[in-house]
Amino acid sequence: MKGSIRLFKIFGISINIHITFFLLLLLVIPGGIKWVFLVVGVFFFVTIHELCHSLMAKRFGITVREITLLPIGGVSSMTKMPEKPSQEFLISIAGPLSNIVIIVIFFYPLRYLLGPSALLQYPLSTETWPLTIAYLYWLNLMLAFFNLIPAFPMDGGRVLRAILAARLGYQKATRIAVGFGHAFALLFAYFGIIRLNIILIIIAVFIYTAASGEETQVDVKETLKKFRVRDILPRDFVSLGSSTTLAKVLELVFHSHQEDFPIVDGKSLAGFVTRQDIMQGIHQYGMEKQVGEVMRKVFPKVKDTDSLVKVQAIMHEKGMRALPVMRDDEVIGIVTIEDIGRVYALASQRG
Numbered sequence: 001m002k003g004s005i006r007l008f009k010i011f012g013i014s015i016n017i018h019i020t021f022f023l024l025l026l027l028v029i030p031g032g033i034k035w036v037f038l039v040v041g042v043f044f045f046v047t048i049h050e051l052c053h054s055l056m057a058k059r060f061g062i063t064v065r066e067i068t069l070l071p072i073g074g075v076s077s078m079t080k081m082p083e084k085p086s087q088e089f090l091i092s093i094a095g096p097l098s099n100i101v102i103i104v105i106f107f108y109p110l111r112y113l114l115g116p117s118a119l120l121q122y123p124l125s126t127e128t129w130p131l132t133i134a135y136l137y138w139l140n141l142m143l144a145f146f147n148l149i150p151a152f153p154m155d156g157g158r159v160l161r162a163i164l165a166a167r168l169g170y171q172k173a174t175r176i177a178v179g180f181g182h183a184f185a186l187l188f189a190y191f192g193i194i195r196l197n198i199i200l201i202i203i204a205v206f207i208y209t210a211a212s213g214e215e216t217q218v219d220v221k222e223t224l225k226k227f228r229v230r231d232i233l234p235r236d237f238v239s240l241g242s243s244t245t246l247a248k249v250l251e252l253v254f255h256s257h258q259e260d261f262p263i264v265d266g267k268s269l270a271g272f273v274t275r276q277d278i279m280q281g282i283h284q285y286g287m288e289k290q291v292g293e294v295m296r297k298v299f300p301k302v303k304d305t306d307s308l309v310k311v312q313a314i315m316h317e318k319g320m321r322a323l324p325v326m327r328d329d330e331v332i333g334i335v336t337i338e339d340i341g342r343v344y345a346l347a348s349q350r351g
């Protein structure tokens with residue numbers, strides 16, 4: 001995520017901290033060392049919470065590249081979404097559950113160490129160190145409950161979708177969960193405004209837009225599921241020999257609708273260049289360089305029988321905007337992110 005600093009790496013996941021966290025620290029510093037302790041403590045527990053989501057995701061073969069800690073919680077970036085509702089349920093519940101486990105484990109030890117009156121004092125305060133530690137302890141409970149609110153895409157909302165999806169299917173379940181997300185966002189915004197609570201307003205905006213974003217994502221996925229590469233494959237395409245100069249390639253980019261090219265050696269596919277590869281090659285080596293010397297030799301391919309969902313997932317995961325399409329061992333075309341976008345735009349208009 002932009003504007004974040006990498007702290008450390010654990011279980012292969014980078015833990016990043018967003019700069020807004022330092023702003024929060026600056027805000028609480030005038031309140032004294034106990035407030036700083038509280039903020040750092042909360043971030044420690046948010047990290048554990050997010051790690052539990054990630055470790056559960058890992059069990060289902062979903063890789064988590066990084067966790068970014070924001071003042072309002074953490075965001076895990078997963079390479080793909082869980083496929084089965086039961087997986088989403090377990091991944092989503094793992095985070096809040098970790099906070100509840102912490103509450104259960106530390107209750108008696110803290111009651112013994114701090115004394116029952118300090119641990120159970122209400123309202124929470126930072127007057128003394130025992131009270132501050134009790135404050136931090138109870139923040140775990142708030143973290144668990146807040147995240148379990150069914151405001152999709154927060155954890156509780158994902159749990160709700162998973163339960164609904166098992167009966168209603170993914171798309172319908174998402175629609176209902178997004179409705180909950182929007183309703184809670186409006187509720188948070190209302191309380192944020194009448195209580196002048198800026199954090200609550202930020203959370204409301206975040207939930208509203210994130211819920212809408214996920215709804216679009218699911219709609220796209222469900223629409224693209226219905227199509228295979230061969231249904232949308234452009235009829236003609238240009239492939240290049242490896243000795244073609246970059247000047248010639250650039251001319252082809254201008255005169256055809258194609259911006260990415262397979263490089264063939266006889267009939268077999270030897271390489272692939274994207275628009276960026278061509279531009280970068282020209283910038284680095286000049287117009288007379290041969291395309292065979294700047295082409296990618298390792299790149300993903302798709303089959304004409306693959307579904308567009310699969311193609312889109314590969315493009316997303318590998319950061320490619322175009323892929324060569326194969327039938328048996330022969331390249332038969334190019335599929336681009338624009339082709340997929342066009343299909344989605346047309347199909348969703350019709351439906």
Ligand SMILES: [Zn+2]
Nearest residue numbers: 095096147155
């Ligand atoms: Zn969570």
